[in-house]
Amino acid sequence: MLFATPPLSMDAPPTRYEVPQAPTRPQSVPASPRKLSEIPGVTVSHYDVVGTDIPKLHIGLEKNGPHDAQTDKVTPATSNWSIGSAVKYTKTGGQCTLTGATLKFTATAVLPRLAPGQKLPSSVLAYWNAYVAALEDRQAAQLAFVHDRLGEVRGAILHSTCGNWQKAASAAIQRLSEEQAQVFKPDPKTQPKLLEPDKDG
Numbered sequence: 001m002l003f004a005t006p007p008l009s010m011d012a013p014p015t016r017y018e019v020p021q022a023p024t025r026p027q028s029v030p031a032s033p034r035k036l037s038e039i040p041g042v043t044v045s046h047y048d049v050v051g052t053d054i055p056k057l058h059i060g061l062e063k064n065g066p067h068d069a070q071t072d073k074v075t076p077a078t079s080n081w082s083i084g085s086a087v088k089y090t091k092t093g094g095q096c097t098l099t100g101a102t103l104k105f106t107a108t109a110v111l112p113r114l115a116p117g118q119k120l121p122s123s124v125l126a127y128w129n130a131y132v133a134a135l136e137d138r139q140a141a142q143l144a145f146v147h148d149r150l151g152e153v154r155g156a157i158l159h160s161t162c163g164n165w166q167k168a169a170s171a172a173i174q175r176l177s178e179e180q181a182q183v184f185k186p187d188p189k190t191q192p193k194l195l196e197p198d199k200d201g
Contacts, residue, residue: 036140039147041105048115053124054196061194066110076192077135081107081146083153085169089162096162101154105147109139127195134192142184149176 036042047064051057065074088100112132114120120128153172160168 034140034144036109036136036143039107039140039143041147042107042109042143044109044111046111046113049112050115050118052118052120054127054194057124057128057194061112065112077109077111077139079107079109079139079143081105081143083146083150083169083173085153085157085166087157087162087165098158098160098162098165101157101165103150103154105150107143107146109136109143111135111139131192131194138184138192142180145180145183146176149179152176 036044047066049057049060049064051060061076062074065076066078067073068075068078069080082105084104084106086102087098088102089096089098091097112135114128153169153176156168156172157165
């Protein structure tokens with residue numbers, strides 16, 4: 001037999017404080033274990049940005065970027081996720097025993113892209129592409145963190161009972177959300193930045 005419960009949704013910590021700065025040299029972009037397209041259950045959407053140089057791209061990001069669900073501030077990229085769960089069980093002599101648990105991970109990510117037909121100087125385009133790649137890597141790392149720990153939720157369910165498995169699932173998902181928030185604390189120093197090309201280089 002099968003019990004199912006609606007997905008429990010949690011917002012991934014958004015990439016807050018990603019206000020582009022303009023140092024003269026680019027930052028190195030840390031490699032992500034995998035891209036968003038490589039994480040099962042993730043859907044990516046984009047918003048268009050118009051601009052012919054870095055300052056105008058800043059304006060486009062601020063105008064069209066998604067809003068942080070908690071602060072309502074505009075952020076260049078964001079993501080959220082939910083985990084749906086269902087269990088299998090058997091009944092013998094009036095005793096209910098859980099025999100299996102199935103989880104469904106669903107996530108969305110929102111990223112910027114150049115508006116159709118938008119052309120940039122090659123130097124500006126290189127910095128833009130690096131910036132967008134860094135945003136994607138950060139969202140991928142956040143969502144992969146959750147996806148790779150689905151076993152913790154499954155384990156919590158299977159160690160519970162037919163009467164309280166939904167409560168156990170909810171508690172495990174909440175712990176996972178808190179762990180994710182702790183690991184990916186928003187820090188202005190580590191946020192991807194859209195940089196000005198080095199005019200001296």
